[in-house]
Amino acid sequence: MKSLSRLALLKSRKIVGLMSGTSVDAVDACLAEFEGNGMGMKWRILAFETHPFPAELRKAVLEASEASTGRVDQLCALNFILGEFFAEAALKAVRAAGLKPTQIDLVSSHGQTVHHLPEDRVIAGYSSRSTLQLGEPSVIAERLGVPVVADLRVRDVAAGGLGAPLVPYADRVLFQKHDSAVALQNIGGISNVTLLPPGSSGKELLAFDTGPGNMLIDAVVHDTTMGEHLFDPEGSMAASGQVDRALVERLMEDPFVLAAPPKTAGRENFGREFHRTLSTLALFGRVKGNDLVATVTAFTAESIAENYRRYVVPHWRPDEVIVCGGGSQNAFLMRLLSEKLEGIPLVTIEQRGVPSKAKEALSFALLGNESVCGIPGNVPAATGASRPVVLGKFVP
Amino acid sequence: MKSLSRLALLKSRKIVGLMSGTSVDAVDACLAEFEGNGMGMKWRILAFETHPFPAELRKAVLEASEASTGRVDQLCALNFILGEFFAEAALKAVRAAGLKPTQIDLVSSHGQTVHHLPEDRVIAGYSSRSTLQLGEPSVIAERLGVPVVADLRVRDVAAGGLGAPLVPYADRVLFQKHDSAVALQNIGGISNVTLLPPGSSGKELLAFDTGPGNMLIDAVVHDTTMGEHLFDPEGSMAASGQVDRALVERLMEDPFVLAAPPKTAGRENFGREFHRTLSTLALFGRVKGNDLVATVTAFTAESIAENYRRYVVPHWRPDEVIVCGGGSQNAFLMRLLSEKLEGIPLVTIEQRGVPSKAKEALSFALLGNESVCGIPGNVPAATGASRPVVLGKFVP
Numbered sequence: 171m172k173s174l175s176r177l178a179l180l181k182s183r184k185i186v187g188l189m190s191g192t193s194v195d196a197v198d199a200c201l202a203e204f205e206g207n208g209m210g211m212k213w214r215i216l217a218f219e220t221h222p223f224p225a226e227l228r229k230a231v232l233e234a235s236e237a238s239t240g241r242v243d244q245l246c247a248l249n250f251i252l253g254e255f256f257a258e259a260a261l262k263a264v265r266a267a268g269l270k271p272t273q274i275d276l277v278s279s280h281g282q283t284v285h286h287l288p289e290d291r292v293i294a295g296y297s298s299r300s301t302l303q304l305g306e307p308s309v310i311a312e313r314l315g316v317p318v319v320a321d322l323r324v325r326d327v328a329a330g331g332l333g334a335p336l337v338p339y340a341d342r343v344l345f346q347k348h349d350s351a352v353a354l355q356n357i358g359g360i361s362n363v364t365l366l367p368p369g370s371s372g373k374e375l376l377a378f379d380t381g382p383g384n385m386l387i388d389a390v391v392h393d394t395t396m397g398e399h400l401f402d403p404e405g406s407m408a409a410s411g412q413v414d415r416a417l418v419e420r421l422m423e424d425p426f427v428l429a430a431p432p433k434t435a436g437r438e439n440f441g442r443e444f445h446r447t448l449s450t451l452a453l454f455g456r457v458k459g460n461d462l463v464a465t466v467t468a469f470t471a472e473s474i475a476e477n478y479r480r481y482v483v484p485h486w487r488p489d490e491v492i493v494c495g496g497g498s499q500n501a502f503l504m505r506l507l508s509e510k511l512e513g514i515p516l517v518t519i520e521q522r523g524v525p526s527k528a529k530e531a532l533s534f535a536l537l538g539n540e541s542v543c544g545i546p547g548n549v550p551a552a553t554g555a556s557r558p559v560v561l562g563k564f565v566p
Numbered sequence: 567m568k569s570l571s572r573l574a575l576l577k578s579r580k581i582v583g584l585m586s587g588t589s590v591d592a593v594d595a596c597l598a599e600f601e602g603n604g605m606g607m608k609w610r611i612l613a614f615e616t617h618p619f620p621a622e623l624r625k626a627v628l629e630a631s632e633a634s635t636g637r638v639d640q641l642c643a644l645n646f647i648l649g650e651f652f653a654e655a656a657l658k659a660v661r662a663a664g665l666k667p668t669q670i671d672l673v674s675s676h677g678q679t680v681h682h683l684p685e686d687r688v689i690a691g692y693s694s695r696s697t698l699q700l701g702e703p704s705v706i707a708e709r710l711g712v713p714v715v716a717d718l719r720v721r722d723v724a725a726g727g728l729g730a731p732l733v734p735y736a737d738r739v740l741f742q743k744h745d746s747a748v749a750l751q752n753i754g755g756i757s758n759v760t761l762l763p764p765g766s767s768g769k770e771l772l773a774f775d776t777g778p779g780n781m782l783i784d785a786v787v788h789d790t791t792m793g794e795h796l797f798d799p800e801g802s803m804a805a806s807g808q809v810d811r812a813l814v815e816r817l818m819e820d821p822f823v824l825a826a827p828p829k830t831a832g833r834e835n836f837g838r839e840f841h842r843t844l845s846t847l848a849l850f851g852r853v854k855g856n857d858l859v860a861t862v863t864a865f866t867a868e869s870i871a872e873n874y875r876r877y878v879v880p881h882w883r884p885d886e887v888i889v890c891g892g893g894s895q896n897a898f899l900m901r902l903l904s905e906k907l908e909g910i911p912l913v914t915i916e917q918r919g920v921p922s923k924a925k926e927a928l929s930f931a932l933l934g935n936e937s938v939c940g941i942p943g944n945v946p947a948a949t950g951a952s953r954p955v956v957l958g959k960f961v962p
Contacts, residue, residue: 174568174570174571174960175571180634196759199789224690224691225690226689226690226691227689227690227692228857230689230690233600235636235637235638237637237638238637238643240638240639241636241638242630242631242632242633242636242637242641242680242681243633243636243639243683243696245636245638245641245681245682245698246680246681246682246683246696246697246698247683247687247689247694247696247697248689250694250695250696250720250723250724251687251689251690251692251693251694251696253693253694253724257694283639284638284642285641285642286638286642287639287642289642291643291647293622293626293643293644293647294620294621294622294623294626294647295620295622296623296647296650296651297647298646298649298650298705299646300642300643300645300646300702301642302638302641302645306696306720306724306958307719308717308720308723309694309720309960311721311724312721312724313724320957320959321704324702324705325704325708325961326631326709327704328646328649328702328704328705328707328708328709329708345840368656386679400697419607429728442626448899450725475918491764492953501656511838544962548750559708560962562703563569563703563716563717563959563960563961564959564960564961565721565959566940566956566962
């Protein structure tokens with residue numbers, strides 16, 4: 171505990187944030203230096219590296235994540251093996267900065283989500299929401315010789331929250347303005363928005379998952395190209411296709427997209443099962459190839475815009491929308507989204523000083539900075555938790 | 567982190583140790599007060615309670631533990647639901663002592679093992695041993711408002727150990743003598759031995775799982791009585807049966823029983839699969855009813871004794887064997903074991919000042935005491951780890 175309690179007393183902290191999303195492409199590792207805490211903290215990125223999943227490991231994670239195939243023995247082994255893989259990712263960032271692990275103060279690891287149950291499950295009369303992230307932090311701590319904070323979602327769930335989204339706290343620190351409202355729109359595997367009213371204390375903040383991000387687009391591209399492409403490069407496939415309006419309208423009936431926040435999505439909502447339904451509908455409507463890519467891209471854009479129309483704008487009309495995540499690289503998606511946002515200007519996160527790729531991992535490094543100082547990192551208005559709680563488990 | 571770093575500075579600590587074994591009968595909660603650390607620490611038990619598993623929850627845990635039935639969605643939910651159940655168990659001990667949770671300094675929770683893979687698994691070229699315990703500590707911390715240390719096995723595995731046995735450290739503190747060698751024989755679901763040479767520094771210590779404990783006996787009793795009995799009361803069923811020597815000899819060929827330490831067993835070794843083989847052999851040899859109970863009881867006793875003959879006595883002949891765990895209540899088993907130990911005196915753990923039932927939970931409270939003080943709690947000679955490590959993850 172000595173090395174951990176020391177951390178809160180340091181003038182500045184070098185922290186590696188590790189993040190791997192639902193798309194299971196790569197672990198992002200962002201090494202950043204933090205001074206102070208809360209809204210007044212200073213930060214700078216020292217290195218950013220991505221550590222791509224080997225195909226076989228990605229497959230193992232995807233199998234482990236589905237209720238029909240995720241078995242206890244694989245989960246048990248995968249937890250430790252992902253720990254090794256995350257340790258490699260952290261080391262990569264440390265070395266890219268020209269540093270040694272001994273010069274790092276903390277690793278803050280999100281882990282790999284393999285399941286998320288936002289609805290209560292009942293067993294023997296006990297009921298609970300739940301979420302499960304793998305990537306054993308003890309392995310990371312042992313390989314690097316650096317303390318680790320990990321499993322940042324579970325305490326919020328224990329306090330009655332959804333355990334997600336957790337980025338709003340970081341969004342406030344990084345982007346909140348005194349005089350104008352800002353919306354952060356992340357388009358990763360899943361899409362989520364954080365609305366930051368001007369000078370908000372966090373209570374007026376609105377944050378939720380809007381629905382699919384790149385998850386469906388990627389799955390359709392994978393099918394269409396017989397596995398040759400894993401994503402639509404800059405939206406070029408969609409741009410050369412025709413949007414099928416009837417199919418978009420049908421998809422827009424999705425209950426998750428229409429539901430009021432708080433809400434949180436995962437592979438349970440837009441994974442294999444949704445994809446199967448989509449394939450059936452597409453076959454039925456004879457929508458295929460780039461037309462289908464264009465159609466799911468339109469659905470993705472419109473599902474985001476519909477959530478702004480229903481839930482964001484009535485709460486507080488943003489003066490600008492800052493887009494981050496892989497989806498911000500999809501020009502077709504960005505154009506459709508801009509059209510549907512009825513005059514609210516779209517900018518990319520780079521235009522606001524943060525590298526898009528590094529944003530999520532930076533956010534989790536920032537959350538780790540707060541946790542070791544005993545500062546709550548959840549935003550109850552975003553997660554639905556009963557109170558602010560200090561996030562994570564500490565491994566010395 | 568404040569409340570955690572404060573803990574190391576306290577003159578004494580009130581700690582609830584929570585333990586639930588492979589038999590999934592009940593969570594044991596031992597509230598004890600500790601003064602100091604290491605071999606010189608003082609301890610006294612303030613309360614001990616068992617919190618029996620509801621049948622449905624037990625069934626869910628057993629299903630979740632088997633590779634063929636343990637699915638990711640159930641594991642995700644069960645982790646949180648076991649957290650609620652463990653929190654109840656801890657509260658029960660706190661109240662039994664006439665205290666409030668705010669008067670407790672720490673909960674140290676072993677969790678419920680749902681899988682243990684002592685052999686390396688390889689995924690995508692990465693290989694690791696692994697172990698998986700459920701019972702979300704964030705839920706315990708949130709319900710009681712008390713810091714929690716949990717997941718005490720994983721760091722040892724990360725350091726190259728088996729993650730088990732972890733009781734040897736506690737055994738040293740509780741039972742080691744300056745002038746004579748002591749063996750602690752635990753007969754829980756699985757049986758394990760800790761040999762403490764006189765005045766040992768821990769390096770000469772020998773500790774390993776010897777094989778089945780009550781796990782097979784309980785399974786056979788359950789079958790024989792059509793589910794009416796879950797265990798053989800004081801060994802009375804076995805005592806009224808006849809041991810089938812041929813079947814005992816056949817079972818004694820089990821590779822785990824004969825293997826040299828370090829070795830660690832679980833439901834993987836003596837669970838459903840072993841029980842199926844046993845049933846087939848019993849059917850084949852026409853061994854049934856109380857004769858079969860007597861036979862597996864004899865196998866259990868002899869598998870322990872065989873490990874003494876092969877691995878314990880050649881290392882250091884114990885001056886006495888202290889028996890603990892449910893098996894110490896089985897008079898038939900104790901008599902057979904005593905006969906097979908060739909003159910080494912057997913005593914129960916109560917005769918040495920520790921209530922048998924409380925011993926495991928007390929040991930994990932004691933390990934938590936060491937962890938919050940930054941003192942390693944594994945014994946590398948017992949687990950095979952490359953070095954002593956501070957055990958557990960901390961939830962503030």
